Amino acid sequence: MELSGKRAVVTGSNSGIGLGIARALAAAGAEVVINSFTDDPADHELAAEIAAQTGSPTRYISADMSKPEDCRALIEKAGGCDILVNNAGIQHVARIEEFPVGKWDAIIAINLSSAFHTTAAALPGMYAAGWGRIVNIASAHGLTASPYKSAYVAAKHGVVGLTKTTALEAAGKGITANAICPGYVLTPLVEAQIPDQMKTHDMDRETVIREVMLQRQPSKEFATIEQMGGTAVFLCSDAAAQITGTTISVDGGWTAL
Ligand code: NAD
Secondary structure, eight states: OTTTTOEEEESSOSSHHHHHHHHHHHHTTOEEEEEESOOOHHHHHHHHHHHHHHSSOEEEEEOOTTSHHHHHHHHHHHTOOSEEEEOOOOOOOOOGGGOOHHHHHHHHIIIIIHHHHHHHHHHHHHHHHTOEEEEEEOOGGGTSOOTTOHHHHHHHHHHHHHHHHHHHHHTTTTEEEEEEEEOOBOSHHHHHHHHHHHHHHTOOHHHIIIIIISTTOTTOSOBOHHHHHHHHHHHHSGGGTTOOSOEEEESTTGGGO
């Protein structure tokens, strides 16, 4: 299989997009490390389930992506990695003047700074191997903005900038760095935004989904975690060896508007 012999670390992968990507990488033959900060028996069972389904060794390693030392320790405990997917992320929706400072700090730490720390820890091994793939999960909000999401938009634009810098530093060394920019994907993170959006816009659930969340997604369909997994596997393939420092939008046309 295409990714046999490659070790992949996917941050924030016990749910949603990260889990979809972890499953797809394991199905493509990679040894996969899944991660969250929870360290529940269910996390280890999930790793065992992926391994049983795909035949690829899959482990769970707990690490809190809000903490720089945990980010770096994750890569060390994994034994380094050939493929790094920076996916962990959280969201908070509020006007700038009411935005809680703690939420701002947490979003910048988890959605942006964690990718800097894991990349710094993973690159030396990739340079030594002469091969590496870094896939950062940004967002349509890495390319455009929406009101009430200041920290998230700032962090995701930062992820796109970090991706470009990583690509330039690693160019010509067998290593690529790219960002996937999903539009709306129905995951627990999006599900959790619905009550806030209902309150902010004073709308019921169906109206918020159609007129607010998918208002800017011309396809009017949520993207799927399987489509994110397929895009990540493609970015790790030989066909994508000259794709670096760029963004791939999987957003139903959002950023074409
Ligand atoms: P999710 O809530 O389903 O998953 C988030 C993951 O991050 C979980 O596995 C969670 O355990 C992990 N996580 C959160 N805080 C963590 C921490 N401190 N340490 C370690 N892990 C932590 O959300 P999702 O929708 O799958 O989002 C995944 C990524 O995709 C995020 O970066 C998000 O910004 C991005 N994204 C999502 C959408 C969407 O529509 N769902 C769109 C664009 C971008």
